[in-house]
Amino acid sequence: MYEEYFGFSQLPFSLTPxxxxxxxxxxxxxxxxLLNVTLPNAEGFIKLVGEVGTGKTMLCRKLLASxxxxxxxxxxxxxxxxxxPEELRFVIADELAVDYESAIGQHQLTKALxxxxxxxxxxxxxxxxVVDEAQAMPHETLEALRLMTNIExxxxxxxxxxxxxxxxLDEMLAQDNLRQLRQRITFSYRIEALDQQESASxxxxxLRTAGFNGTQLFDNAALKLLYRxxxxxxxxxxxxxxxxxxxxxxKGDRLVGYTHVKAAVNDTEGVSIPSWxxxxxxxxxxxxxxxxxxxxxxxxxxxx
Numbered sequence: 015m016y017e018e019y020f021g022f023s024q025l026p027f028s029l030t031p032x033x034x035x036x037x038x039x040x041x042x043x044x045x046x047x048l049l050n051v052t053l054p055n056a057e058g059f060i061k062l063v064g065e066v067g068t069g070k071t072m073l074c075r076k077l078l079a080s081x082x083x084x085x086x087x088x089x090x091x092x093x094x095x096x097x098x099p100e101e102l103r104f105v106i107a108d109e110l111a112v113d114y115e116s117a118i119g120q121h122q123l124t125k126a127l128x129x130x131x132x133x134x135x136x137x138x139x140x141x142x143x144v145v146d147e148a149q150a151m152p153h154e155t156l157e158a159l160r161l162m163t164n165i166e167x168x169x170x171x172x173x174x175x176x177x178x179x180x181x182x183l184d185e186m187l188a189q190d191n192l193r194q195l196r197q198r199i200t201f202s203y204r205i206e207a208l209d210q211q212e213s214a215s216x217x218x219x220x221l222r223t224a225g226f227n228g229t230q231l232f233d234n235a236a237l238k239l240l241y242r243x244x245x246x247x248x249x250x251x252x253x254x255x256x257x258x259x260x261x262x263x264x265k266g267d268r269l270v271g272y273t274h275v276k277a278a279v280n281d282t283e284g285v286s287i288p289s290w291x292x293x294x295x296x297x298x299x300x301x302x303x304x305x306x307x308x309x310x311x312x313x314x315x316x317x318x
Contacts, residue, residue, distance in 0.1 A: 016263035017224075020231065026224030027256040029249065031072040033079055037219045039212045045073055045203050049176065050080075053087070053142060056170045057200045058163060061148075061177045063184055064205030067249030070178045073205070074146050077176070081142055088134055090143045095151040099158035103127060106143065106162070110134075128165050131172040141173050148179035149186060156186075160195045207246035214241070216248060217255055232258070235272040243279045243287055250285060254278045 017025060026035075036042075045062055052060055064070050074091070081089040090109030097105060103123050107114050112130045114123050134141055143159075145151065151159075165172045177183065177199075187196045208216055214237050221231055232240065236258065244250035257278035262270045279285050 016259050019263050020259065020268075021226055021228065022221075023225035025256070026220045026226070027252040027259075029252055031075050033072065033075050035220050035223050036072060036076055037216050039208055039216060041206050041208070041212075042069055042073060042076075045205055046076065046080075048201060048203050049077055052201050053081075053140070053174060053176075056140060056174055058171055059175050059177065059195070059199040061179070061183070061187075061199050061202045062205060063179055063181055063202070065207070065247065066180060067247040068205045068207055069248050070205060071146055072248075074144055074178055078144060081144075086138065086140055088139045088141045090141065092143070092145045093147070095145050095148055095155070097151070097155055099155050102155050102158055103162075109143075110141065124162075127162070131165055135167065135170070135172050142176060143173060144176045144178070146178045148177040149181075149183040153186070153189075153192060156192060156195055160198060163198065208248065208251075209246060210238075210241045213237075213244070213246045213251060217251060220252075220255075230269070232270045232275075233272075236270050236275045239272055239275045239279070239287065243275070243285050250282075253282055254285065257281055 015025070017023070048062075049060065062070065062073065071093075074093075078089055078091055081087040088110065090106055092102075092105055092109075095102075100120055103120065104114075106112075107123065107127055107130075110127070110130050112126050114126045116122075131141060145159075159175060163171060163173050163175060186192060187199070217232065217237070217240070232255075240251060240254055240258070244254055254275060255278075258270050258274040261274040261277045262268070265274075267274070276287060279287050
């Protein structure tokens with residue numbers, strides 16, 4: 015597409031969560047710091063909530079990569095938790111390489127899982143289950159998960175759970191029938207959108223990581239509009255920046271400006287230009303035209 019034109023080695027704004035593009039923005043680093051401090055202490059349930067597109071899955075991938083590098087942890091990952099309690103047990107068993115072929119019924123499967131957790135604990139391994147999109151997990155499955163965390167020794171829990179979810183997860187946990195699980199959550203963190211400076215750093219980081227070696231690819235007006243239209247949500251920044259680059263490439267421009275980002279915004283559902291910013295741009299354009307006309311009037315013969 016436009017990779018060669020702008021000097022990229024790869025697309026800079028792909029929507030696939032690639033940890034190569036991870037940026038230590040304040041909110042994401044604070045979330046990882048919380049996990050790095052709490053997980054070694056076997057804290058039970060940890061909850062991280064953020065709006066759609068704020069980088070939860072990227073944090074999941076980053077966390078799993080760090081757990082895989084650490085000898086003391088064994089990780090299990092559930093990207094799609096819309097499961098029945100029975101399916102949940104099977105998925106966890108698969109993730110932990112539990113031999114359950116001879117298990118007859120859920121009781122024996124639970125017994126096999128328990129034996130595996132005890133065996134890993136004997137090896138000084140801490141098991142961490144990471145659940146993405148946790149707001150999609152049915153209530154009865156959440157309750158089954160809570161009961162699984164009852165497996166413990168006198169000093170430590172044998173299964174820790176990290177829940178990543180949208181704000182709907184908080185609404186679910188506020189319900190009375192899930193109050194026992196709610197009380198098990200020892201630490202929580204809310205992943206907010208990026209501020210204007212972080213948004214600009216995020217965009218520049220992805221451009222550099224993708225191989226851009228120039229001085230500036232998005233001008234200041236483009237950066238401002240990109241932030242205002244995306245509200246600092248990384249996924250929206252990716253979508254709008256990608257479309258802005260396509261617009262600039264299609265017009266043969268080397269610098270992405272306001273008009274390119276505006277075209278991207280107009281082409282994206284659910285995104286709009288704040289009215290005050292649009293009006294400000296229109297006023298600025300009118301002032302520029304007015305000043306240009308006045309300058310021409312002052313030059314003898316300029317309008318002849």
